Amino acid sequence: MNRRTTLITGATQGLGRGIALDLAARGGTLLLHGRDQARLDAVAAEVRAAAPDTEVRTYLADLSDLDQVHAMAAQVRAAEPRLDVLVNNAVAGGGAEPLRRELSRQGHELRFAVNHLAPYALTRGLLPLLTASAPARVVNVASIGQEAVDFDDVMLERGYEGLRAYCRSKLALITATFELAAELDGTGVTVNALHPAHLMDTDGVRAYGLTPLVGIDEGVRPTVRLATDPDLASTTGRYFDRFTDSRAHEQAYDAEARRRLMELTHRLIGRSGPES
Template identity: 85%
Template sequence: MNRRTVLITGATQGLGRGIALHLAAQGHTVLLHGRDRARLDAVVAEIRATVPDAPVRTYLADLSDLDQVRAMAAGVREREPRLDALVNNAVAGGGSDPLRREVSRQGHELRFTVNHLAPYALTRDLLPLLTASAPARVVNVASIGQEAVDFDDVMLEHGYEGLRAYCRSKLAMIMATFELAAELAGTAVTVNALHPAHLMDTEGVRAYGLTPVTGVEEGVRPTVRLITDPALQSTTGRYFDQFTDARAHEQAYDGAARRRLMELTRALVGESVRQ
């Protein structure tokens, strides 16, 4: 078996935890990200209870702080000899108080930060390691819930609602997926996004007041497929609805909108300064 080293963000609960358990059971090295040390340690213990010699390492960071995102990426580059896949799974959902607008440490709208800016910054900072490990894959866990980004109010300072912010941030993630895939063409680093499953039984779904309709395992299987399936080694720049190559929101195919989003994204994460 081709054993991979896979970094999973948001690996302490829900889908991320499920992916980590699945990959560890298959013999892959799993790098677990979380923002709570006790929860990280609990997942490590859970993995090693069934796979005692499982290669597992942990990375602690709050993805609502872009400085911590950069620090985590630097730690991964320093400690890991290779990285075969990055799964950007950590998420800020609609919230338990969806009319309360929250901001990141840098002052950006929280969901736009955690669901779009942080995954982009992390991917960008880990590209040297991913490229050196190629063939490698980036899997962005998006959502079927998508709403057009309003470039006159990207941070939703007017008419805020948590699910709306979530849906806009997930479309931004998909748009960035397409842009990065095009940029990396020919490098053997692929970038794809997916909607893993509908209303999985996760803390975020319940916090917003929604009733789960599927188990987490329903989302684990299509996500792991994008990480490990040999048939998808050259597939890039796609959006999947579970196992189906699907079409995202129309704005994702608007080249001008994508360029505008990426100009803003690069400015917000300070990419031009760091490169």
């Protein structure tokens, strides 16, 4: 583990910060992403203080803007000699005003954009680096909260509610996990998704008005396991409920739904291949 380079999105608070501090103690290089420079600098300083031998570099990008997602992928490809693990952790939760429908920079429903389009676009943009560094891993932080995507109203223009949008976006992320894992089979790059823990003590959970049930550490452990456990080196295309290999929502296994989602996803991110 100590020579690995790991990129964590959404590393400035909550689960992302917890993952960063855990991995820092294991050595190697950490690439921390955030959308606020001051908070990014603060968590980088905290990680360096906790683990002085760990290299830390930061990347600033707003993942609700696909142009910034593509630019960040290009920056990482240009600056980093290798990438062993990508943890797609950044999230838009149900929101403090769940009936207010928000849009991304490109005009897509915000949760779908941040929780699905951004991690997929970032992963595709980093595939050249990941495959060159293989064996490598992609860990997508999803949720046990999953709801089928309505292909007649993907952007939830009717009956909008933030938690519903969140659950649909997380199922889209899991579905894309399965598709990408199948595509990358044999390359040495694994792709898995997980539900880290139920109602962790995060700003997002509190903002929606829910009462946290467990601490951040409960979600850190299963996420770090997917990123580091040697026994999972060849495990790919799976969804874990914490530590348990589990079955996701049925739509994730529907071939036609998967085809439609990926066709739409490629069109919306404006990219179609790992080399772009």
